[in-house]
Amino acid sequence: MSASDPAAVDLFGLVAYGELLAFDRLAADARLAPDLRRRAALSEMAAAEIAHYRWLADRLGALGVAPEEAMTPYVDALRAYHDSTEPRDWAEAVTKAYLGDAITDDFLRRLAAGLTGPDRALLLDVLHDTRYVEFAAAEIRAALAADPGAAGRLSMWARRLLGEALSQAGRVAAADRGALVALIGRAGVDVPTLLRELTEAHAARMSAAGLTN
């Protein structure tokens, strides 16, 4: 669990590429915003991902690993998730941002228990700012208030987001060289339990935002 913890290297590679890609997709999704204020807000959420990417890339560098090398195993799985969940409008974009950020944070918070020292602190630092989560949740509520009929469509969208995330999580696990699964064990959980926890928290969040499972 020192400077050469392979689990930290793999996890940081996964999360770093996740941030780089989240930046790219959120920046594109910002074009769906109905006005400049909202467009700026989603752009700022995107920019926060890149700030976190930089911290992770710097830490990988300090651990003696080129960030690209640590990220490469996860490129296909993460790209497939985003390719299969491209939002068609603003309500879908903020729903994806809200649920995606939250599920990522749940995952990182759980895995942080398996790390120590600066690696653990860094992982907790790249959790999303609640300011952004609240913005996205408020936008979902506003969309549902403006068009109550949208609840069915957005609920289906949210279920699809989870389905695609779990399906790509399987690809991430397949790309894993052993360290990630070991880290989950060190965090005191097993893979099926972790997936169940994430699914349950996702369902609770959907209900809180007015969506149904």
Add this chain to the structure above:
Amino acid sequence: MSASDPAAVDLFGLVAYGELLAFDRLAADARLAPDLRRRAALSEMAAAEIAHYRWLADRLGALGVAPEEAMTPYVDALRAYHDSTEPRDWAEAVTKAYLGDAITDDFLRRLAAGLTGPDRALLLDVLHDTRYVEFAAAEIRAALAADPGAAGRLSMWARRLLGEALSQAGRVAAADRGALVALIGRAGVDVPTLLRELTEAHAARMSAAGLTN
């Protein structure tokens, strides 16, 4: 030149929208990067624009003006610039980033002389980090070293960037409600002189990067 300086409001509206749009376009251009390291670098340049956007939007708010309201007059001209200068490859993307950032900075540095106090300080704060300018310049030199035959094409591209920028500057001037031109006067320069200065500095930068006028 107090909290209600209309020239500051108009200039901040122009620059804020410029940052919001530069973010959007740089984020998209990052997809042209040949590898993840360069992609992350251009994404970070994009993210810096949004940080500056936030400062300007906050200042506009403090001056009692909604950022969207201050930005609206400049939407068409700035969007037209980017629509007419969409890079087709990585070399064009970094050339646009390099020359566009530099010409914007020249413009802001010149106009800062017409502002005072916190407005002036803010304008100097949103100048681009030299780290990014150096990255883009180094990428142009690398592109020319790898393919000396690209110099002609990139030089033409750089001239086109300037041509489009000047043409859209005319539209910005037409959208101006008087305050921007007054600010140029307060900065101790007239519009033809300012355009000549910007053009000369652009030409010098092209030469420095190995491009021809």
